[in-house]
Amino acid sequence: MKELEFENFELSGNNPENNQERNPSAKLSDYSSAISFSAKLVDLLKQKIESHNQNNPSNKTNLSELKEVFRIGAHSTGSKSQAGLARVNMFLRKKCGENTSKMQELDKKEEAISEGIASIKSLQFDVDPQDTLDLDCLDATDKDYPDDEDFAQADIDIEAYKLDYDFKDVNDLYLDDYEPLGFDGDW
Numbered sequence: 321m322k323e324l325e326f327e328n329f330e331l332s333g334n335n336p337e338n339n340q341e342r343n344p345s346a347k348l349s350d351y352s353s354a355i356s357f358s359a360k361l362v363d364l365l366k367q368k369i370e371s372h373n374q375n376n377p378s379n380k381t382n383l384s385e386l387k388e389v390f391r392i393g394a395h396s397t398g399s400k401s402q403a404g405l406a407r408v409n410m411f412l413r414k415k416c417g418e419n420t421s422k423m424q425e426l427d428k429k430e431e432a433i434s435e436g437i438a439s440i441k442s443l444q445f446d447v448d449p450q451d452t453l454d455l456d457c458l459d460a461t462d463k464d465y466p467d468d469e470d471f472a473q474a475d476i477d478i479e480a481y482k483l484d485y486d487f488k489d490v491n492d493l494y495l496d497d498y499e500p501l502g503f504d505g506d507w
Contacts, residue, residue, distance in 0.1 A: 354493055362383070369381055369386060381415060392407060400486075404490070406470040409470040
């Protein structure tokens with residue numbers, strides 16, 4: 321066997337129009353960066369789990385849970401690493417029972433609306449504009465949005481763990497949980 325043959329493999333170093341899709345070394349560099357980033361991210365998440373579980377033995381979390389929280393947060397625009405980690409920080413604070421300031425603000429608005437609704441005893445068609453409730457201020461999605469302190473901690477984590485890879489899609493990272501293939505025996 322003198323030569324290796326590859327199906328559907330093109331390599332042309334003379335074409336200046338080669339982009340990342342056609343440049344295997346560029347793709348290899350991206351894979352390597354994604355793998356390195358993923359490993360550092362998992363190390364950070366494990367550290368956060370250890371710290372959280374030690375301080376909150378009745379509300380433990382695990383790596384699968386934090387990976388999923390990171391994935392959800394990293395689908396946002398802007399810095400995906402920062403958004404994913406900020407969401408992890410928020411999740412851990414909520415898990416140990418701490419409300420974020422946005423959650424507290426929303427709870428106050430919900431309480432005011434509930435009090436207003438409870439005071440209604442009959443239908444009133446002539447309503448003074450001061451007595452109306454502003455239901456537009458109530459947005460349930462705000463309840464699950466990280467605070468500024470979550471983003472600040474995310475920035476600290478990014479710097480400390482050197483999470484400087486700018487991924488385009490969270491699915492490009494290696495965050496899937498290990499699942500055994502189910503083969504028995506030695507290969």
